[in-house]
Amino acid sequence: MKERLLISVCGRAGSKGFANKNLKNFCGHPLVYYTLSAAELFAKAHPEVAVDIALNTDSDLLADLVAKEYPEVVYLPRGEELGGDSVPKMRVFQDTLARMEERTGAPYDYLMDLDITSPLRTAADVENAVAKKRSRPDLDLVFSVTEARRNPWFNMVKDAGDHVEQVIHSPFTARQQAPAVYDVNASIYVFQRDFLASNTDGMLWSGKIGVSVMMDTGIIDIDSEADYLLMEAIGAHLYAHNPAFAAVRDNIRG
Structure with missing residues (x-):
């Protein structure tokens, strides 16, 4: 039996920081198409995996834009209860998972979310995140990171009133001596299905996490x-x- 992977693409209408950012063009193509192109490249490279793609949004304009070139993507209109800045994105992932399982009549093994506003990812980035999760059944979640340019044990400081102090006091005299740290970049999340479905606090950190x-x-x-x-x-x-x-850009439809 094939493994089942649900790829979620989630985007709200509007944005306080940058109005209608999910509808923007990026280097000549709609921003969301870069995410859909990366998802399509993964699906094409893995015929052994049953892949569905779902768009969870409260933006009719975004839904129309996706349907124009990617009609196979399932549109899940987002309810008002999942709108607003304070709703944890985990709730949107759970909503997507539950509705797609109801629609298809079978559970998925994993849900992978690809963020619309992080277009600079390669097919290998997606491959690596999924491969890490598939090879580590003990992990509840794998998410993408980048190597941090600063380290709280070595060259980061915090405000301490009338002066600053090391974020974490340490004797290290070189960054290489300090523990490796990463920036979470929110580009790719790969969830074990049961961990996502059973989450009750809307937080990632209750699970055992790996990074790509x-x-x-x-x-x-x-x-x-x-x-x-x-x-x-x-x-x-x-x-x-x-x-x-370039391969992700060149694979974009339209």
């Missing part, structure tokens, strides 16, 4: 106009000079 490391440009996501302009400049460079990134 991406190129450090992947730390940036689009949450403001400045982010968008910077990401486009980086994207244009990567699409011109890095075949792995």
